[in-house]
Amino acid sequence: MSRIVPNLWFDTQAEEAAQHYIAALGDGKITQVMHYGPNTPRPEGTVMTVTFELFGQTFTGINGGPEFTFNEAMSLEVICQDQEELDRVWAALVTGGEPGPCGWLKDKYGVSWQVVPSRLYDLLEGDDKAGAQRAMQVMLATDREPFDIAELEAAYAGA
Numbered sequence: 001m002s003r004i005v006p007n008l009w010f011d012t013q014a015e016e017a018a019q020h021y022i023a024a025l026g027d028g029k030i031t032q033v034m035h036y037g038p039n040t041p042r043p044e045g046t047v048m049t050v051t052f053e054l055f056g057q058t059f060t061g062i063n064g065g066p067e068f069t070f071n072e073a074m075s076l077e078v079i080c081q082d083q084e085e086l087d088r089v090w091a092a093l094v095t096g097g098e099p100g101p102c103g104w105l106k107d108k109y110g111v112s113w114q115v116v117p118s119r120l121y122d123l124l125e126g127d128d129k130a131g132a133q134r135a136m137q138v139m140l141a142t143d144r145e146p147f148d149i150a151e152l153e154a155a156y157a158g159a
Helices: 014-025 083-094 118-124 129-141 149-157
Strands: 007-010 028-035 047-054 057-063 075-080 104-106 112-117
Touching: 007 014, 014 028, 014 047, 014 057, 014 083, 075 083, 075 118, 083 104, 083 112, 083 149, 112 118, 118 129, 118 149, 129 149
Parallel strands: 007 057, 075 112
Antiparallel strands: 028 047, 047 057, 104 112
């Protein structure tokens, strides 16, 4: 069966980034590291690509140089089960990076992430349309910090 493997273009930090993501998310491993050989665009012996897994999803990081950089047009979403996990993942990914609105952040490598509670989708898709709208307003007002699940639930309940 075919599969999709996201490729992330780094200047020189692909292996460092993979190790950081594995530590930040707590589930993953590096499965392969390839090095540049002679007569290649980068110095011989330096890391060319690193293949790694996060929660079973394969990614490839390539050290391709400074020609391309990340932007918000593509992000990786981490759906967290509870407030403790959400706060831990947010803190690990935002360190050295930049927080943004609505659960978004840019990590120290420039990769955009959305760190959201699974409960958010339950609330936004709930049967109480007015409650879903109130939860949406809290989501939209969350700026430069992780979501507060209790605040989302209170808004949905009308509290």
